[in-house]
Amino acid sequence: MSQWITALPMYNVTPHHGALWRALLEDALDAFAQAGGPRDVAVLDNPGDDLLALWRRPDLLLSQTCGFPYRMLGLTDAVQLLATPAFDAEGCEGAxxxxxxxxxxxxxxxxxxxxxxxxxxxxxxxxxxxxxxxxxxxxxxxxxxxxxxxxxxxxxxxxxxxxxxxxxxxxxxxxxxxxxxxxxxxxxxxxxxxxxxxxxxxxxxPGLPFVTSHALPAEDAARLRDALDLACAADAPRAKALRLRGFVRLSSTDYAAIEQCADEARALGYPELA
CATH class of the missing domain: 3.40.190.10 (Periplasmic binding protein-like II)
Structure with missing residues (x-):
């Protein structure tokens, strides 16, 4: 891939949160490049409204998606799971x-x-x-x-x-x-x-997963996982402001819990939120 793209669109609740996530992303990209990963990476601050199209791009180096499109809308065909963040927030347990x-x-x-x-x-x-x-x-x-x-x-x-x-x-x-x-x-x-x-x-x-295109070689995906860990540890005040404890390695099968929620609702005669 001649150039890769990245975007973290999911938890930019305020401009300040958006800036913190971008800084963490840039630190991860730096660590990734130092470990031998690609250096030609564009950060998209405004990836547009069609996030499903973004996540399906073959040049997607790193993004965060929701578990529903990942498990229910076929994203597993386009992306590989990198890691899932663990947060310090009421309602969170690990990842x-x-x-x-x-x-x-x-x-x-x-x-x-x-x-x-x-x-x-x-x-x-x-x-x-x-x-x-x-x-x-x-x-x-x-x-x-x-x-x-x-x-x-x-x-x-x-x-x-x-x-x-x-x-x-x-x-x-x-x-x-x-x-x-x-x-x-x-x-x-x-x-x-x-x-x-x-x-x-x-x-x-399971929380909102960080993903990469299937086009990224497995060895680079492993380097990118490590780079996320390094970026989280690089700035403790930033991690605290983002309530980010770290990143956990889940498997794609862990996200079956999301499909199970949909199946159980359908079994009770409630297929749509209405």
């Missing part, structure tokens, strides 16, 4: 994470203090291809759904930040928020949580 179930303060005051009590309320969800916002919530709701429905409506709002804003604005009542994103918001944007209440958590699942 596994949960989504936090939240409701608006208004819905809480009207009795929505459990997920079962949210029947007939309005949901906000970041996207159809999200495990944390859609698949995990669908799995949690499935035991309470009747005839394939639980919510009165589902608004697809594009991000977890927008889901929280929808709750605060009174245009939605309930959402599932990735617990790492929620920790970042508590650190940097606590005002978004003033009118939000926590009512539970979803099942645990």
């Amino acid at each position: 596994h994470y949960r989504s936090t179930l939240v409701v608006s303060a208004r819905a809480w005051a009207q009795g929505a203090v459990t997920l079962a009590a949210c029947c007939g309320l309005r949901a906000a969800c970041n996207g159809h291809d999200s495990h944390s916002g859609m698949n995990a919530l669908r799995h949690a709701v499935a035991p309470y759904a009747r005839e394939g429905r639980f919510f009165s409506s589902v608004a697809w709002v594009g991000s977890h930040l927008n889901a929280l804003r929808a709750l605060g604005a009174g245009v939605a009542d309930v959402a599932a928020i990735d617990c790492v994103t929620l920790a970042y918001i508590r650190d940097a944007l606590p005002e978004l949580l003033h009118d939000v209440r926590t009512i539970g958590a979803t099942a645990s699942a």
